[in-house]
Amino acid sequence: MLDNDPFTTFEPGQIISAAAMNAMQSKMRAEIHKQIAEALAALTEVDLSKDSNALEGHSAQDLLSKFLEQAMQKFPGHTGYRKLFKVLEFNEPNLIEHELKLCPLVDLYELQSFDVICADDDDKRKVEARFFLYHTSEKKISMEGPNGTETVEIEKRGETPFSIPVSEMLDYLGVEYIDETSLGDLETELWKAMFAPPNDPFDPSDYCHSPWYERCCREERTVGSLKAKGDWDDLKLKMQPVKTVNTPSLERDTTSTNRHPPEILVEHHDFDRLSLKLRERIPIGNGDDLANVCLMVLLKV
Incomplete structure (x- = not known):
């Protein structure tokens, strides 16, 4: 594999399945494991009185596991994935400049208090x-x-x-x-x-x-x-963060407060920007003031 070859090739606009993503992660883990193992094997031995086959008390296997853990933690940042915390006001567009170069899948979870x-x-x-x-x-x-x-x-x-x-x-x-x-x-x-x-x-x-x-x-x-x-x-x-799978509006009790999140409009403006708008009034107290909705927003391409 060349240095700039992708582990798995995806075409613009292609739907990326969970199976494809899992397969790509497996390939990445195997390649990282292989390269780290080769690098450790290539290390020259040092004076045992100074190192004793370990680094600060960690064996080669401990170091390998740590390197793999850190590499996989960085994985989401290189796969078109975003996790954002947003606050929506009633009927006010909340613009997100995600710069993912495609219209991402949007998943919304209300942050309960x-x-x-x-x-x-x-x-x-x-x-x-x-x-x-x-x-x-x-x-x-x-x-x-x-x-x-x-x-x-x-x-x-x-x-x-x-x-x-x-x-x-x-x-x-x-x-x-x-x-x-x-x-x-x-x-x-x-x-x-x-x-x-x-x-x-x-x-x-x-x-x-x-x-x-x-x-x-x-x-x-x-x-x-x-x-x-x-x-x-x-x-x-x-x-x-919570989400309920809500029934169609004609079948649900519109007075229920158990829908999370409430009605929210998602609009894709281009390949780099989308907006969220809270379309449901949520009264506070006597109804003169309206509550905001706090969200965890997941974006994926």
């Missing part, structure tokens, strides 16, 4: 959020409120949790960090990357962190110290 206990300095408050940073030890979080102790389940017993490892989210967003980076600085960069264009800025009330995070930020703990104490892999981001 959920109860959390946020921490800021010594203040704890029970609120609803759409993005929440926490430690896996905080499956339940409690606080003292005006009516006694209040408890929120972050990971509900018997249910599959909504949780993404923070390290994987950082890799996906391309946030760079080193062992000396503080957790507080890393959180700031995470939120900046998540809500940078072509994503939409979210209201600060939509995201926060847990009491465990707050303590670590005050102590200025670093990535390296979190890894050393085994906490790095226990850092999670919770969000709940």
Whole structure:
């Protein structure tokens, strides 16, 4: 295979099936495995007293697995795939300049809000959020409120949790960090990357962190110290993207609030731009104000 030969050839406008994508990923993994194995085999031996057949305690197989994991994390960015976070206002077009050079398939998931206990300095408050940073030890979080102790389940017993490892989210967003980076600085960069264009800025009330995070930020703990104490892999981001398969309008109860997302118009303007428009009024309170809809938008060509 030449360096510039594609693993699988697709023609413009061709529908790309899941089977074709899976086959291409298998070819990529096999080629990456082959090249890394050849590179490792070609390495000259070093003084065993200095290296002992390992690099910082990692064997060749450990390194190979790590390289493969990182390569596959980069895969979506090179296959015409986008994941965006958007906020739609009623009847206002939201333009997305995706630059994918074709009209992508568009899939929409509403980002539901959920109860959390946020921490800021010594203040704890029970609120609803759409993005929440926490430690896996905080499956339940409690606080003292005006009516006694209040408890929120972050990971509900018997249910599959909504949780993404923070390290994987950082890799996906391309946030760079080193062992000396503080957790507080890393959180700031995470939120900046998540809500940078072509994503939409979210209201600060939509995201926060847990009491465990707050303590670590005050102590200025670093990535390296979190890894050393085994906490790095226990850092999670919770969000709940949901979609229901809705029945035709003549058959459904138009007063139902269980349709996610509500009625949204998707328009492809050209091969590089599309727009989303919320066409359903969602009243707040007495109906004078209208709610926005927060989305996770998936684009694929």
